[in-house]
Amino acid sequence: MSKHHVTTTINGEPAEYLCEAQQTMLDVLRDELGLTGSKEGCSSGDCGACTIICDGNIVCSCLMLGVEAEGRDITTIEGIARGDELHPVQQKFLEHAALQCGFCTPGLIVAAKALLDTTLNPTEEEARYWLAGNLCRCTGYDKILRAVMDAASVMRAEAGR
């Protein structure tokens, strides 16, 4: 079984790689491309630690094959910061200490960033449901929600709203 040649876009840059059909997108990111920010938690789509953005939608990269990325537009945690500056979600996670062990953090930041790409005015309830697929066993979620809501207010101010 020959390897598949995949041409795609990852974090705004053209990317090419060879992978086997059974390799997940998460396997490819971590093992072939060295992008180890996305974490393997459950490998069954339950925990959200491997969350990436694919063509504008968040998906679990453990439930996507690497070959499926052909021609897609992928964003991982490594592509969230604005150059040398942290994204407001990242900055607010730090300020609110919205992490303890940190394993869920990349997935939560990617998912929260995607929420704020959709709306800058989420209610806390909307944010809680949006993030229900990201499990955190340390924080109890309160600090995470505060960080996300605070990041939304920062981004509203940036947008002049």
Added chain:
Amino acid sequence: MPRVNYAAPSSVDEAVKALAGASGLAKVLAGGTDLLVQLRSGRIKPDLIVDTKRIPGMIGIRDEGNFFVIGAATPGVMLSSHAGLEHAWPGIVEGADLIGSTQIQGRASLAGNLCNASPAADSVPAVIAARTIVVIAGANGRREAPAEAICTGPGRTSLATGEFIVEFKIPKPKAHQCDAYLRFIPRTEMDIAVVGCGTNVTLDANGVCTDARVVLGAVAPTTVIVEDAAKALIGHKLDDATLAALDKAAQAACKPITDKRGTIEYRTKVAGVLARRTAAIAFERAAAR
């Protein structure tokens, strides 16, 4: 994961050929939210995966006269953001939207949910209640079947080897027709239905039910169309006597199992409750249009 071959055909005919030419088990990949879990666990060992998402029409919602035509691999997020479908069949959208997390909604499809053939599949009851037709492609060409003909038992479907679902044809609602779906879970998100119920009703101008379909999930090996529940509604307004008859009919149709999510007795009782609640919502929606 074990080694596997992969094909991403660009037409239905190519997909049919790829499925027919597989040396061992061939599996169709739409969103993959069930398939990849089964692959990793070793529950299935396919020789070939055929990704259908590169086939034109497999993703997207088309308005075709009397039907909404939904590509079989259309992810949940596209259903819940389609204003026309949401307005026409809020119950179908509610059911699909209850599947998994935001991440799962980015991939999971109606065809995957139907062909995974879990009796607890959240999108299936309201799809069946709307009298949806599925279009199936295979070596002998295309055929159509009612959605309720697909699942024949837990994990089993009526699709022949090499067949796959291309699209769903959902009839548009008639005047004073609408639907609702509710599921019961012990938490608020990210769980599998203890019981699910999709109810679709058509009323006359006076609010009397002229047609109905009540479909229960997770109370039998497949979803159940409860004919007696429809009979309890047709010819009546939604008064206490009608609700009581509906509840009784729904409970009588249950043949559930006891598992960690609920006992036989509990599931049976909840089925009656959800039948009443979905009927109340569907009647209210139907009367308002």
